[in-house]
Amino acid sequence: MCGRLNMSLDPADLADELRLDVVSYDFAPRYNVPPGAFVPIVVERLDDEGQLHRRLETASWGLVPAWAKDVKIGFKAFNARSETVLEKPMFRQAIRRRRCALPIAGYYEWETSEEGKQPWMMSAAGKDPLFMAGLFEFWKQPDGSWLVSTTILTMASAGHLSDVHHRMPVFLARDWIDDWIDPGVLSRDVPDLLGATLAQVDPASVTRHKVGKAVGNVRNDSPELVQPVA
Structure with a gap:
């Protein structure tokens, strides 16, 4: 699963590379982001004139479908099993x-052993972000405004990541x-798209290191949380 994020990199820095037309995400570095917080998503949407635009939007982490009676349903839907x-x-x-990509600096996972739970920081090599496959939805709030929410797609862990946890996010190569x-993908073609997306995941593109147990408390939020420990 994926239940805590490192959002210390500004995804707007990728505006040219990702061909973003609109940036509607206000960045503030955060190092310990739980479900229910707001995160950036990359989406493609048609405007009122039928023109397609690629946007960096803000979404609540935890999917709230349009038919939901209560926004709290999102707290159980921050991951979606592929x-x-x-x-x-x-x-x-x-x-x-409504498929999206989440650009993040990394995510935390906990390894369970006889000594207890050891947190790990998972990130891409260098200073690049990780891209995760996600879904998004719109939910009409009681005041009439729209909430955008998202979930992260997960799959069975592979490679070295399976040494830490049995689940991992579905990573997207940048060219995917x-x-x-x-x-524009037709509904009947989505199962094939999903299968091809799972096939392109490369766990070797993700690096990991142990971090301190302070990350287990969501009230802690500082750069020290991502620093390696022995």
């Missing part, structure tokens, strides 16, 4: 029509983002 995402009512509309977020 094995069941096509069938589950919570996700089946979003996977077919276009295919994943393309809203």
Whole structure:
């Protein structure tokens, strides 16, 4: 699973590289981001004139489908299992029509052993962000405004990441983002798109190091949380 993020890199720095037309995400460095917080997503949407634009938007982490009676349902939907995402009512509309990419500095995972739980920081090599496959939804709030929410797609862990946890996010290679977020993909072709997306995941593109246990408390939020420990 993926339940805590490192959001210390400004994704707007990738505006040219990702061909972003609109940036609607206000960056502030955060090092210990839990579900329920706001995170950036890269989406492609049509404007009122039918023109397609690539946008960096802000979304609440935890998917709230349009039919939900209460926003709290999102707290149980911050991850979506790739094995069941096509069938589950919570996700089946979003996977077919509203796919996104989440650019993040990294994420934390906990390894369980006889000595207790050891947190790890997972990140891409160098200073590049990781890109995760996600879904997004719109939910009309009681005041009439719209909440944008998102979830991170997960799969069985592979490679060295399986030494830490049995689940991992579905990582997107940079040249795969276009295919994943393309809203023009027909509904009947989405299962093939999902299969191809899972096949391109490369766990070797992710590095990891142990970090201190202070990250376990969501009230802690400082650069020291991502520093390696022996």
